[in-house]
Structures are given as structure tokens and as C-alpha cells.
Amino acid sequence: MLDIFRKLNWLSAFFPKEESAKRAKERLRLVLIQDQASISPGLMNLLRDEMIGVVSRYLEIDSAHLELGLERRNNQMALAASIPVLRVRREAGVVPEDNVQEEMLGQQSPTNNPKTADPSTEKHYRRNRRRYR
Amino acid sequence: MGKVLVITSGKGGVGKTTATANLGAGLAMAGNKVVLIDTDIGLRNLDLVLGLENRIVFDLVDVVQGKCRSYKQAMIKDKRFESLFLIPASQSKDKEDVNPEQMRQLCNQLKEEFDYILIDCPAGIEHGFKNAVAGAHEAIVVTTPEVSAVRDADRIIGLLEASEKYNPRLILNRVRKEMVRKGQMMAIEDVQEILNIALLGIVPEDEAIVVSSNKGEPAVMDPGSKAGQAYRQIVERIQNPSLVYTPDLNGNGSFLTKLFKFFAKAEA
Amino acid sequence: MLQEAGITIKGTRDGLTVLVPSEIPLADVFSTLREKFQKESAFFQDASLILDLGPRPFQEEEFQSLQELFQNAGISIKGILSDNPITKLMAKERGIPLLGSPSIMHSRVRVDHPIKRDRLSLPQKPAVSSQAPKEMPKPVAAMSKGGQALFVRKTLRAGQKIHFAGDVAILGDVNPGAEVVAGGSIMVFGALRGMAHAGAEGLREAVVAAIVLAPTQLRIADCIARAPEGRGETKVLPEIAKIQDGVIVIEKHM
Numbered sequence: 001m002l003d004i005f006r007k008l009n010w011l012s013a014f015f016p017k018e019e020s021a022k023r024a025k026e027r028l029r030l031v032l033i034q035d036q037a038s039i040s041p042g043l044m045n046l047l048r049d050e051m052i053g054v055v056s057r058y059l060e061i062d063s064a065h066l067e068l069g070l071e072r073r074n075n076q077m078a079l080a081a082s083i084p085v086l087r088v089r090r091e092a093g094v095v096p097e098d099n100v101q102e103e104m105l106g107q108q109s110p111t112n113n114p115k116t117a118d119p120s121t122e123k124h125y126r127r128n129r130r131r132y133r
Numbered sequence: 134m135g136k137v138l139v140i141t142s143g144k145g146g147v148g149k150t151t152a153t154a155n156l157g158a159g160l161a162m163a164g165n166k167v168v169l170i171d172t173d174i175g176l177r178n179l180d181l182v183l184g185l186e187n188r189i190v191f192d193l194v195d196v197v198q199g200k201c202r203s204y205k206q207a208m209i210k211d212k213r214f215e216s217l218f219l220i221p222a223s224q225s226k227d228k229e230d231v232n233p234e235q236m237r238q239l240c241n242q243l244k245e246e247f248d249y250i251l252i253d254c255p256a257g258i259e260h261g262f263k264n265a266v267a268g269a270h271e272a273i274v275v276t277t278p279e280v281s282a283v284r285d286a287d288r289i290i291g292l293l294e295a296s297e298k299y300n301p302r303l304i305l306n307r308v309r310k311e312m313v314r315k316g317q318m319m320a321i322e323d324v325q326e327i328l329n330i331a332l333l334g335i336v337p338e339d340e341a342i343v344v345s346s347n348k349g350e351p352a353v354m355d356p357g358s359k360a361g362q363a364y365r366q367i368v369e370r371i372q373n374p375s376l377v378y379t380p381d382l383n384g385n386g387s388f389l390t391k392l393f394k395f396f397a398k399a400e401a
Numbered sequence: 402m403l404q405e406a407g408i409t410i411k412g413t414r415d416g417l418t419v420l421v422p423s424e425i426p427l428a429d430v431f432s433t434l435r436e437k438f439q440k441e442s443a444f445f446q447d448a449s450l451i452l453d454l455g456p457r458p459f460q461e462e463e464f465q466s467l468q469e470l471f472q473n474a475g476i477s478i479k480g481i482l483s484d485n486p487i488t489k490l491m492a493k494e495r496g497i498p499l500l501g502s503p504s505i506m507h508s509r510v511r512v513d514h515p516i517k518r519d520r521l522s523l524p525q526k527p528a529v530s531s532q533a534p535k536e537m538p539k540p541v542a543a544m545s546k547g548g549q550a551l552f553v554r555k556t557l558r559a560g561q562k563i564h565f566a567g568d569v570a571i572l573g574d575v576n577p578g579a580e581v582v583a584g585g586s587i588m589v590f591g592a593l594r595g596m597a598h599a600g601a602e603g604l605r606e607a608v609v610a611a612i613v614l615a616p617t618q619l620r621i622a623d624c625i626a627r628a629p630e631g632r633g634e635t636k637v638l639p640e641i642a643k644i645q646d647g648v649i650v651i652e653k654h655m
Contacts, residue, residue, distance in 0.1 A: 024346070027186065030186075042190035046190070
């Protein structure tokens with residue numbers, strides 16, 4: 001695995017040095033917003049994943065370009081989402097595009113991607129989840 | 134049975150968190166099972182340095198207060214390494230929300246599962262420091278070659294030595310060889326005249342550290358970084374304590390003072 | 402009433418009280434207590450003792466070690482008796498109840514020379530000490546009345562202090578941020594880089610000597626001197642500081 005890193009680092013030498021400063025600024029911006037609103041970054045991610053799941057049931061979306069953030073509006077914090085829509089799903093309960101599942105040791109698995117929206121199939125879904133553990 | 138090491142300094146900004154991240158990553162790269170604990174409650178940054186800031190769900194305070202079932206839920210696995218984990222600090226709580234007894238218990242639990250437990254200590258000598266050292270067997274003291282940093286390190290060593298169990302070892306950080314050569318910066322011998330503890334390693338000032346922190350990738354992963362190289366060597370010495378570090382001494386510093394110090398150490 | 406190596410344990414109406422004398426070096430107190438608790442662990446198990454500390458001042462870390470000693474022996478501290486305001490504060494901070502008034506046995510301490518300047522009242526017996534040798538050496542510079550000297554065999558680190566009414570000899574360094582205050586003279590067999598105050602009770606004949614004399618601040622009686630700027634390298638040059646014509650002068654020693 002170390003070799004992969006060596007290769008990646010070698011490649012990054014070709015990119016302009018400002019890259020890392022920009023990355024730092026972006027990371028910092030995200031972290032500070034979350035700090036101020038007291039939502040942990042991890043929870044933010046969970047929220048994002050669930051939102052993708054819910055929205056995807058009705059709209060086919062470009063989840064890679066989904067923007068989600070807490071913004072200051074006047075004296076309030078507002079959750080603002082910008083979700084590019086590709087098309088509207090006529091059929092409800094279709095398997096969503098992305099299968100986002102992170103392997104976190106012991107962390108709560110995100111409650112995303114129900115196979116269907118039909119409550120009668122929920123038992124089936126839960127059984128599947130357990131198999132992954 | 135794992136070893137619990139606390140990384141402390143007294144003064145802030147000398148590189149404790151960077152050292153913790155790099156030593157942790159380095160030990161994991163060498164095949165050990167490592168967990169890092171950020172005890173700087175209220176001002177967490179170990180997660181940021183490791184680039185794991187967006188993976189935090191639970192934190193140390195949640196663990197000790199029982200808000201999550203066990204430490205396993207708060208622990209974040211760093212996917213770049215086989216066996217590196219982080220228990221982050223809380224950003225919104227208080228250092229008083231954790232007490233030394235809780236830290237001791239947590240470390241005892243972690244000892245069963247991990248080879249190395251590294252505790253990132255906050256600056257100062259108050260509650261945060263007491264929490265951080267409570268569960269530790271050994272201490273690593275980080276300082277820079279700068280008067281107030283050395284003074285604070287001396288204070289910390291005095292507190293650690295009073296307990297007789299920590300075997301404090303020194304990392305001298307952010308050394309600029311050119312400035313030392315010109316006599317504009319203290320050399321390791323000057324620092325040791327005051328601190329006089331076993332030396333673990335010397336880490337040079339390196340731009341790569343800034344870049345690595347920007348990206349959230351510890352410098353120890355970067356084969357081109359001089360600081361990363363120094364950390365890799367320190368990791369070897371941590372794993373193998375019999376490797377004695379002999380920095381090249383220039384013969385500065387009085388013979389008589391050293392002679393008397395030798396007697397003082399022998400009889401203390 | 403049991404007495405062993407100067408430590409007295411009394412049984413009173415309130416329970417068992419441990420009288421910790423002020424004149425015995427703390428390390429000896431600790432080792433005696435440890436031994437005792439170990440030897441009679443059955444008797445002391447789960448006991449709750451009162452600590453009578455008298456006028457003895459404690460450093461943070463010494464108090465901590467004392468607490469740990471009892472903790473490790475499985476003994477809880479029911480409360481503390483103390484004359485010393487700092488000790489009382491430390492006890493309060495740690496949630497240890499402060500009880501009545503310390504035993505009469507402590508009140509042998511007197512201060513012969515009241516200080517004009519610093520409002521210090523230095524104890525006749527060592528306030529802070531580490532392992533003192535079995536026999537006291539002849540005073541190096543018999544400048545102080547009283548004749549007893551304190552012999553400290555370790556390097557003083559930042560934040561550590563020694564206060565003593567007689568002469569003080571230190572085998573080791575005094576680091577910047579450390580402090581030695583003596584009623585008599587101060588001799589440092591090492592580098593003096595911290596603060597030293599000799600003749601603290603007004604004795605102008607007191608001196609300060611060191612192998613390397615590079616203190617942040619030097620005081621003799623009521624005179625204060627700062628280290629000259631830019632001392633450069635620390636030469637090994639034993640020097641002695643004394644008051645001459647009302648100011649502090651430094652001479653080559655030996």
C-alpha cells in the first residue's frame with residue numbers, strides 16, 4: 001500500500017503548489033461552518049447520504065455534484081441544498097443510482113438506500129443490512 | 134498488552150499534534166495496531182491533521198459519558214492504513230467533562246486491543262494535562278529550540294519526574310540547521326543542558342509539514358520529506374528502545390557542568 | 402499511639418489520625434508510610450484516615466503523590482488538618498474536607514527573624530526537601546544563625562521551589578523558572594540559571610555561589626540584581642555573589 005502512496009505523491013509533484021493551500025481553505029471552510037452550527041462533520045455526511053437516498057426515490061439526481069451546507073442568512077443558520085436533477089422518476093420505488101455504503105468500524109451504518117419504499121418490505125431490508133456486519 | 138504514550142510539551146504550537154499524527158501513522162505503517170486519542174477537548178485538531186474531520190460522529194466525551202455504547206463507536210478507522218484508529222476530541226464540550234479516572238479506565242480497555250495508544254495532550258498544565266497523563270505509562274516531551282518552549286518543557290518534565298513512572302523522552306522539533314550553525318538558534322546540546330532527558334529524535338523544520346497539514350496527509354507517508362524521515366526514525370526507536378540516539382555533539386557546554394550533572398543524575 | 406520514624410498515628414474520637422511531622426524529608430515520610438501500609442495491609446484496608454499536616458507546605462505534585470500513596474494502599478482520606486493556607490487550598494480544590502485544628506505537637510515551629518520585605522516566614526525546618534543525607538555536612542559558609550544546612554541532591558526544574566531558613570546547598574542545576582530562597586547562603590554545585598534569594602530574612606552577609614552563575618535574578622537580603630545582558634556562552638567559571646558597598650558584586654570564586 002505504501003507503494004501506491006509513493007506513486008501518488010510523485011504525481012502530485014506535477015500539480016501546482018497552490019493546490020494544497022486551496023484544499024486547506026476548502027476543508028477549513030467546511031469544518032468551521034459545521035463547528036459554528038455544532039453539527040459534527042460525520043453527522044453532516046450521514047445527513048447527506050440519507051438525503052440522497054430520499055431524493056433519489058423521486059428524482060434521478062447527480063449526487064456527485066450535490067452541494068449541501070449550512071449558511072448564514074440574516075441572523076439564522078439555514079440548511080441549503082443544491083441538487084442537480086437529471087430527470088423525474090415516473091415510477092416510485094426504483095433502486096437508486098448510487099450505493100453509498102461506508103465501512104466504518106463500529107460506527108452507525110448510514111440508514112440509506114432502502115431497496116423499496118414499501119414498508120412491508122422493510123423487514124427484508126434490515127435482514128440484508130445485518131449480513132454486511 | 135499495549136503501551137500507552139502521552140505526547141506533551143507544556144507550550145502550545147510546538148508540534149505535539151503533528152508528532153502524534155506522524156508517530157501514529159508511522160507505527161501503523163510498521164505493522165502495529167495503533168489508536169490515537171485527542172484530549173484537547175474544545176479545541177480538537179488531531180482529526181484535522183489526519184484529514185479525518187468529516188468522519189466524526191461520536192467523540193471522547195461521548196465515550197466517557199456513555200452516550201455511545203463503547204469506544205468502538207467513536208473510533209474512526211483511517212482507511213489509508215491497515216491499523217490506525219482515532220478517537221477524536223469534542224469540539225463543544227469542556228476539559229472538565231473528562232476526568233483522569235475515566236481516562237485511566239479507557240486506556241486500560243484499549244491496552245487489551247492495541248499495540249500502541251498515543252495520547253495527544255493539550256497545551257498547559259491544568260485539567261487537560263492531568264487527563265492526558267492519567268492513563269499513560271510513558272511520556273514523550275516535544276519542544277522547539279526556543280526559550281519559552283524549553284522553559285515550559287522543563288516545567289512539564291518536573292511534573293512528570295515527580296511521579297517517577299513516565300521516563301520522559303525528548304523530541305526536538307523545527308530545528309533549522311543553518312541557523313544553528315550560525316549560532317542564531319539553540320542546538321540540541323544547549324537544550325539538553327537544561328532539560329537533560331533521554332533524546333528520542335530531532336525533527337528539522339520542513340515545508341512539507343505545512344503541505345501535509347493542508348492536505349490532511351501526515352508527512353511520515355511522504356518519502357521526500359525530511360521531517361517525515363525523522364519521524365520514521367523515531368518510530369524505529371520507539372519500537373526498539375535499545376537503539377541509543379547519539380547526536381553529534383560539538384563539545385560545547387562545560388565539562389565541569391556535565392561532570393557535576395553526571396553526579397547529580399547518579400545520586401538522584 | 403504508635404510512633405515510627407517520626408510518624409505518629411493516634412486514635413481519637415474522630416478516628417485514626419496520621420501526624421505527618423514537618424522536619425522529616427517528604428521522601429522518608431512517603432517510604433515509611435508505604436512500608437507501614439504494606440506491612441499491616443489487613444489492618445489498614447478500607448480504612449479512612451485523617452491527615453494532620455501541621456504547618457507543612459506542599460507542592461502540587463507532592464500533594465498528588467501523597468494522595469496516590471493512600472489510594473494505592475486502599476485507604477481513603479477522611480480529612481485534613483493543616484495550618485498552611487496553600488495546603489488548605491489544595492485540599493479544598495481536590496474535594497478533601499478540612500477539619501478542626503492541627504495537633505499541639507506541631508506548634509514547635511517559630512521564626513526567629515521576621516522579614517521586613519517579602520512577608521515570607523521561613524520555617525526553621527526544611528519546607529521542601531528531597532533525599533537528605535544521613536548526616537548533615539558542616540555548613541559550607543556558616544553565615545546563617547541556626548547552623549543547619551539543607552542539602553538538595555537534584556536539579557530544580559521550572560516551577561520548583563526551595564524555601565529554607567538556613568543555608569542551602571544544591572547538587573545539580575537550578576533551571577530557569579526554578580527558585581531558591583534561603584535565610585542563609587546558597588551554593589549551587591551546577592548551573593544557577595533560575596532565581597536565587599540568599600539572606601532572605603535580612604542577612605546581608607549571605608552569599609550566592611555557583612559553578613555557573615547565570616541566574617535570571619539574584620537577590621541578597623534586600624538587594625536585587627539582574628543577570629547582565631548577553632552573557633553568551635556559559636563558561637565554567639565558579640563565581641560568588643555578595644553585597645559590597647550596598648550593591649551586589651560578583652567575584653571569581655576559589
